[in-house]
Amino acid sequence: MLPYEDLSNVDIEKSIIAANNTLTIGWSRRGYDRIFINQIPWELKDPKERSWNFLIHCWDMLDSLFKAYQETQNELYIRNCLSVALDWTNYVHSTPQHSISPMVWYDMAVGIRSYRLAYLIDVLSEKKLVSEDILASLWDVLEQHRLYLENDENIIFHNNHGLYQAAGQIAMGRRFCQKSVNMEKAYTQGKKRLRFMLMQQFCTDGIHKEHSPDYHRMVYETIKALIDAGLVDDQETIIFSRVIEESLSWFILPDQHITNFGDSDYRLMSRKPDEAIRKWNTPEMQYVVSGGMIGKKPSKSSSNFSEGGYYVVKSPSKYNPDSFSQTSYLAQIAAFHSRAHKHADDLSFIWSDRGFNLLVDAGRYGYIGKAEQGSELWLDGYWYSDVNRVYCESTRAHNTLEFNDKNFPRKTAKPYGSAIRRVIELEQDIYAIETECKHFKSIRHARLIIYKPAQWLLVFDWFHDNANETHQVKQWFHIDKKLQANICENGYTIPLSPHSEPLQIASLLKGPTPSKIYIGEEDPIMQGWWSGQEREIEENPAFYFELENAATGNFATLFTFSNLLHPDKQWSKSNTSGRKGQFRWIDECGTHELYFERPKSGNISIDYKLTNLTEKNITLFQNDQLNDLSKKITRISSHPPSSMDLLLRLYVSCTRKKPNLVVVLGGGLPVLSIATALKTNNFGKLISFSRSENEELTTREMLLSEDLSSWVESHLLKPAPKNIDIKKNKEDHFELTVNSTLKNEPKVDIILLDTPYCINIKENLNSFIKNLTSGSQIWVRKFINQDELDGFRTLLKHYKFDFTCSNLESEGCIFVLESGKTSLTETKNRKAKFNFSIDDKYQG
DSSP, rough: OOOOOOOTTOOHHHHHHHHHHHTTBBBOOOOOOOOOOOOOOOOOOOGGGHHHHHHHHGGGGGGHHHHHHHHOOOOHHHEEEEEEOOOOOOHHSSSSSTTTTTTTTOOOHHHHHHHHHHHHHHHHHHHHOHHHHHHHHHHHHHHHHHHHOOOGGGTTTTTTHHHHHHHHHHHHHHHHTOOHHHHHHHHOOOOOOHHHHHHHHHHHHHHTTTTTTTHHHHHHHHHHHHHHTTTOOOOOHHHHHHHHHHGGGGBBBOOOOOOOOOOOOBBBBOHHHHHHHHHHHHHHHHHHHTSSSSSSSOOOEEEEETTTTTTEEEEEESSOOTOGGEEEEEOOOOOOOSTOOOOSOTOOEEEEEEEEEEEEOOOOOOSSSSTTTTSSSHHHTTBBOOOOHHHHHGGSSSSSEEEBBBBOOOOOOOEEOOOEEEEEEEEEEEEEEEEEEEETEEEEEEEEEEEEEEEEEEEEEEEETOOOOEEEEEEEEEOOOSOOOEEOOOOOEEEOSSSSOOOEEEEESSOEEEOOOOSSSSSOOOBBOOOOTTOOOOEEEEEEEEEEEEEEEEEEEEEOOOOOOOEEEEOOEEEESSEEEEEEHHHHTEEEEEEEEEEEESSSSSEEEEEOOOOOGGGGGGOOHHHHHHHHHHHOOOOOOOOOHHHHHHHHHHHOOOOOOEEEESHHHHHHHHHHHHHHTTTTEEEESSSHHHHHHHHHHHHHHHHHHGGEEEEEEOOTTTTSSSOOTTTTTSSSOOOHTTTTTOOEEEEEEEEEEESSOHHHHHHHHHHTTOOEEEEEETSSSSHHHHHHHHHHHHOEEEEEEEEGGGGGGEEEEEEEEOSSSOOOOOOEEEEETHHHHHHH
């Protein structure tokens, strides 16, 4: 007797455990309620459970029982399978036709159920476990399956359903081909169909044409199981199956989940080495599912599936090349082969880098609710009506352009196959992929993605309406649910703890404007959602850059890992045709200049150079936010505002030093500059002492307006009245003394002396000197006179500090303490945020 055909390709040890669980605690899949095999709900009561009812009528609950019986020969398993088969037969025969579940004779369910029923009949006959009457009745049911599968009108040749029908027909026919002429015909017909459908449903580069890597996986596992079971023996198919598996290996993320384009769940593919060897044939696939423990690394760092319509970069980490989880990964989908599992996601992409999933796809959610034929949803290309499912398919749920809040057409659009045009890889470890397609019949859309792994990513989009109609165009981006996106002066910033550099996002062109951040919104539209598993949906950040009333336009959005970012929008530009562009930005690495050309024919060209950051070009970091704040402070400050050069130096120093605690004796723009740096770091705390009620109020208002107040603990510092003897009333001349505020604080990393009366009294210097230690920086403003500066030097020497002093040209000087007295309190670094209320009560 032939063994059971393991078409689900599940490890045998796991199958036996699953079989025992099915008999004891019930069976479930995809988060649905558990059911017991003596109480199977064959009827479809709720359209939202269509997928669940499909699995039930496939007899999926019997798969592990059949495998367990095959391995152990324990009749308990097979007798429970018989009970289910008889119960199903009774349901089909006793239920009125108009009330029967549509899944009973659903195309794919028939194919899968047929080989399971055939195996059951074979075992029962071989072991003589039932009467001839029962065998005859079961054979009659199997004949119904054979006749259904024999009819070409019932076969779904164009998608994966047909493959499962052919697989079931082959397994059923082979099992009984020696006993029945009709079964022999079924066997031959099934093999012929399988070869035809393989060539039709897979591209020659091994890519499955249904826009979903998880369906690629599922169909391949069935093909592999057919080969392993001896159901497929032609060498052409066997050789091509390895091509299919190797191509699948490119769609495993660094966290070992499958790339969830289209109708793919966020499926964990991780396997222990011994299981990976049993389950997969190619060393490339074994490598990715084992996390690099076994198998073989790809021989190249990118793969262009030009026929299938995908481009993938997998670049090992420069700092830890053997760490699979730190791989830089980018995958773009540029495919439209049919409507099968096709989302409105043209030219979308996902990105993982530095150990994080950064840009994500919305996922599948599930096949829930049937869209009524002729309805608005149906006309918009939807098969299903559930609101979460509708969102996951929509254009706005993907990292692509959206025109006038509409989805890319699918029902009325002609499939274009692959939209990949040209790719180029530079010796500087830079990858570029050009894709192009047409939307709404008249809108041309070209996308150029230029990627330097673990460093930066540039997304350039060009569009033009041949009908010269104007549009509202949004360039959407969706961030992983584990990350927090914040609005900043140039666009957005995403902290990546424990890494010191956040991900900065900005437009390099003047036109596009950034949106607010959407997180889990439902009204007026759904936005900011991500689905990892069936019937599960979670909040995640999303945002866009927008052009309004444009018939032709360009987007150039930069993602860079850096504490600092200045997009040079004056220098950056692209021509109207989108054929040429030049872009410049400055970050911690230096000044980047990038040029591209996309000629109508021939190769695209990319020219890139990096000039290291120096003190001379640091003033180029002057950004719009600090300029705006400077103008506001100038109008209300009692003395001229700090210069832009000093503010930028403060910002740069704080982003590089990552201070735990900063103290500013003063207020205004320096407080805002430092607070901006702390927010960029997503770490640290600032204590400020303003010199007047007006300045403190103004500082607070500015902090609130820039969403920075949670990083600052603000106090009011008043000079002593003229009629008070400072020496006798040293504690009275502060409304809130520096001493009482800092007495329980750890070491101070940076102090800015930004007010002319805060260091001329030795007692007040003693208030914070005990918090200083080796490495602390003291920034002294230019209005401190020479006597006060000499006194300050003397005080540092009194506490036995060695120090270096650097001039800030006309701005003052910086003392950097090198050794001497250590701080009284040493603590581990911590993230600290503070909020204040009107009554000056501060809460951590």
